[in-house]
Amino acid sequence: MSDRIFGVFGMILSAVYVWQAMLTEESFLSDPVGPKAFPVIIGIVLAAASLFIILLPDAEPEWPRLKALADIVISAGVMFAYAWFLPVLGFVLATILASAFLSWRLGARPLPASVAGVVISLGIYSIFHLVLGLHLARGPLGF
Numbered sequence: 001m002s003d004r005i006f007g008v009f010g011m012i013l014s015a016v017y018v019w020q021a022m023l024t025e026e027s028f029l030s031d032p033v034g035p036k037a038f039p040v041i042i043g044i045v046l047a048a049a050s051l052f053i054i055l056l057p058d059a060e061p062e063w064p065r066l067k068a069l070a071d072i073v074i075s076a077g078v079m080f081a082y083a084w085f086l087p088v089l090g091f092v093l094a095t096i097l098a099s100a101f102l103s104w105r106l107g108a109r110p111l112p113a114s115v116a117g118v119v120i121s122l123g124i125y126s127i128f129h130l131v132l133g134l135h136l137a138r139g140p141l142g143f
Contacts, residue, residue, distance in 0.1 A: 003057030010050030018043035075105055090139015091129075095121035 021039035064072065082098040089097070100117025104110060128134045 001057075002061060004054050007050045007052075007054035007057070010046055010053065014043045014047035014050060017046065071105060075102060078102060086137050088139070090141060091136035092121050092125050093139050093141065094137070095124060 018040055021036050021043060024035050024039070026034050026036070063069075078098055078101055082094055085097075086094045088094075096117045098117075099120040100114045103116040103120075104113035108116060125136065129136050
């Protein structure tokens with residue numbers, strides 16, 4: 001039953017996604033495909049996957065125990081906090097904190113999790129900002 005509920009939720013999400021994609025205004029200087037094509041394709045793939053889940057559900061899952069469920073909720077909260085504090089702390093610092101915490105929750109000891117947070121943050125920053133030239137949120141440290 002839970003698979004079918006998840007599938008219906010996916011179908012609703014895909015319909016809203018395609019609807020919002022269709023509301024995208026096109027510029028007179030757009031390419032032949034236009035800005036709507038990629039989001040519509042994603043929505044169609046999501047709808048197909050959701051339909052598959054509805055029609056061919058798995059056996060009832062074994063839900064996680066309370067501790068595991070709490071870990072999931074806390075990790076989701078960390079991701080929401082990451083999005084909230086990204087403009088305030090900047091990409092590098094917010095990513096260090098979030099990835100270090102999530103590494104720790106995945107089983108690393110505190111010191112290796114902290115090192116992983118720094119390496120992950122600086123690695124992503126190097127690739128996206130220095131190599132690809134994308135602008136990332138600047139924090140109080142200027143980067």
